[in-house]
Amino acid sequence: MKLATLKNNRRDGRVVLVDRDLRNAVAVTDVGSTLQELLDNWASVEATLKQRYEALNRGELQGAEKFDPAQAAAPLPRAYQWCDGSAYLSHAELVRKARNAEMPAFLYQDPLMYQGGSDSFIGARDDIEVADEAWGIDLEAEIAVITDDVPMGVSRERAREHIKLVTIVNDVSLRNLMPHELSKGFGFFHSKPSTAFAPVAVTPDELAPYWDGAKLSLPLISRVNGLELGRPNGGADLDFDFPTLIAHAARTRRLIAGTIIGSGTVSNRDPGVGSSCLQERRMIEKIDSGEMKTPFLAFGDRVEIDMTNPEGRSIFGAIDQRVVRYVPSA
Amino acid sequence: MKLATLKNNRRDGRVVLVDRDLRNAVAVTDVGSTLQELLDNWASVEATLKQRYEALNRGELQGAEKFDPAQAAAPLPRAYQWCDGSAYLSHAELVRKARNAEMPAFLYQDPLMYQGGSDSFIGARDDIEVADEAWGIDLEAEIAVITDDVPMGVSRERAREHIKLVTIVNDVSLRNLMPHELSKGFGFFHSKPSTAFAPVAVTPDELAPYWDGAKLSLPLISRVNGLELGRPNGGADLDFDFPTLIAHAARTRRLIAGTIIGSGTVSNRDPGVGSSCLQERRMIEKIDSGEMKTPFLAFGDRVEIDMTNPEGRSIFGAIDQRVVRYVPSA
Numbered sequence: 001m002k003l004a005t006l007k008n009n010r011r012d013g014r015v016v017l018v019d020r021d022l023r024n025a026v027a028v029t030d031v032g033s034t035l036q037e038l039l040d041n042w043a044s045v046e047a048t049l050k051q052r053y054e055a056l057n058r059g060e061l062q063g064a065e066k067f068d069p070a071q072a073a074a075p076l077p078r079a080y081q082w083c084d085g086s087a088y089l090s091h092a093e094l095v096r097k098a099r100n101a102e103m104p105a106f107l108y109q110d111p112l113m114y115q116g117g118s119d120s121f122i123g124a125r126d127d128i129e130v131a132d133e134a135w136g137i138d139l140e141a142e143i144a145v146i147t148d149d150v151p152m153g154v155s156r157e158r159a160r161e162h163i164k165l166v167t168i169v170n171d172v173s174l175r176n177l178m179p180h181e182l183s184k185g186f187g188f189f190h191s192k193p194s195t196a197f198a199p200v201a202v203t204p205d206e207l208a209p210y211w212d213g214a215k216l217s218l219p220l221i222s223r224v225n226g227l228e229l230g231r232p233n234g235g236a237d238l239d240f241d242f243p244t245l246i247a248h249a250a251r252t253r254r255l256i257a258g259t260i261i262g263s264g265t266v267s268n269r270d271p272g273v274g275s276s277c278l279q280e281r282r283m284i285e286k287i288d289s290g291e292m293k294t295p296f297l298a299f300g301d302r303v304e305i306d307m308t309n310p311e312g313r314s315i316f317g318a319i320d321q322r323v324v325r326y327v328p329s330a
Numbered sequence: 331m332k333l334a335t336l337k338n339n340r341r342d343g344r345v346v347l348v349d350r351d352l353r354n355a356v357a358v359t360d361v362g363s364t365l366q367e368l369l370d371n372w373a374s375v376e377a378t379l380k381q382r383y384e385a386l387n388r389g390e391l392q393g394a395e396k397f398d399p400a401q402a403a404a405p406l407p408r409a410y411q412w413c414d415g416s417a418y419l420s421h422a423e424l425v426r427k428a429r430n431a432e433m434p435a436f437l438y439q440d441p442l443m444y445q446g447g448s449d450s451f452i453g454a455r456d457d458i459e460v461a462d463e464a465w466g467i468d469l470e471a472e473i474a475v476i477t478d479d480v481p482m483g484v485s486r487e488r489a490r491e492h493i494k495l496v497t498i499v500n501d502v503s504l505r506n507l508m509p510h511e512l513s514k515g516f517g518f519f520h521s522k523p524s525t526a527f528a529p530v531a532v533t534p535d536e537l538a539p540y541w542d543g544a545k546l547s548l549p550l551i552s553r554v555n556g557l558e559l560g561r562p563n564g565g566a567d568l569d570f571d572f573p574t575l576i577a578h579a580a581r582t583r584r585l586i587a588g589t590i591i592g593s594g595t596v597s598n599r600d601p602g603v604g605s606s607c608l609q610e611r612r613m614i615e616k617i618d619s620g621e622m623k624t625p626f627l628a629f630g631d632r633v634e635i636d637m638t639n640p641e642g643r644s645i646f647g648a649i650d651q652r653v654v655r656y657v658p659s660a
Binding site for chain 1: 409416437442450459507588659
């Protein structure tokens, strides 16, 4: 199944089923009005949703409308939890290598994960609003899963069954605010403004054969101003898969339905596939030539993130955003 | 006004108005069924709620029921955001002094704040469930405010008007998991399990003359197994007041209605008032005698946190919890 949230005059928008080709959508008002509501009751609504989805794909469903990704909010416009991992250690290795530092051994056993802000996600076509270009605006192309209720202390084996939806994410980062925040020791805060989500979230069964229950083995394509930044494969060089990340997140507390778990910047060890964020390209430049040449994003820049199947069709719809200057009201 | 959320069979419970003396409560179903819903529409519901509240206090409201704090969930059982500051620097100073470290000067200008998990708060009488006593279970008695929608880049001056509710909190901490998490640089995660909230959240007007729009000047009393741990005053030695913390939180992104901003452990420089967490008492012991004597919490221990007016009446209702062993299901 594919699900999206269309903007309306309500904070949580209205949830719709979207067909496989992202052409048509249909409301499921009698089943639930928001995606959070569906996730709250997933076990009891899933079968009905599946029937509707199949009928929609066969063109048999009354009340279908054209799906316009520009009208999509984030699938969960406000969520109760966003936990973002750093599951591709080749990214962390490059960061360390660029500053001639050693990778601490424990990072290979114990995932990095930060608690992200989840109250104000932005849609796939929404502007990235930042007050100051000097903050070092960067994209981060990631894969994320959305869970139902996960008990505290869940095992990696049992964590797998709690993955209900998969999507892709632009975890916007303000790089130049990070060193100070990291030196304070309390984690990211200002350096992580609102995260953007693809128009559509997709159930794992829909992603076969590229989803194996733990990771999604397709290239994640990022472009800046139309030029490809990278296409690393989500299934390659993943040091911590999603069940591992979920078990990590639930070690000392339960996770409530609608929790979103991110992979961190997708990164492969093959330098030929490029990067999912500008920071990583800059690190590679520094290692190769001693100098970081690629600038961070400027106002007016365009960021696209997409994942297609081998036939070239977008799975989640594309993230396609502009960076704009935010001017606070008086 | 005083507002509470009573547990029912729904995830967000049902919101009630509670009278000044915490004796009677009344549903406001026609205005809103959950506290989040009220906060989403605060400007349009506030006047009606105030009328009902005054009638309830005069004993004139039909349909009032006895208020039982044991039935209270957290005012927001699941929230979209929990940002916890560290506004009383005397706490940080003691931590540094105990390890003979200097306080970095920037900490006096730039608040510490971490993004906390907000998806599964617990009620004032709910057990603190922890799998392992060796994790170093501690209470942290704090004051917190709940905001409406706050624009990105809000000034400290304008932040004040966004404070809609005030309450007290037990920000449970797992001290022995912190050093490793802090060394990873991504902030607290495992070391911050579900936070507990007082039964009642209170509008600022109700707190006069102890609330000045920026801080709450009353002692916050903590007890462990019936023995007083501390009673520092929320209005003393506050290095960053709530408008400052809100402006800090909103520097690079907006905050959505229902955002909770915590003060961090309330701590005064007068050692005679004691502490709001065991960690601080242990630091003082180390400074005084070279040895931390007070243990962290054990299974079966009782934690109480309360704030009373000068007549000795509880304002928010007491937090009164037991620490219990959590056994994961297979």
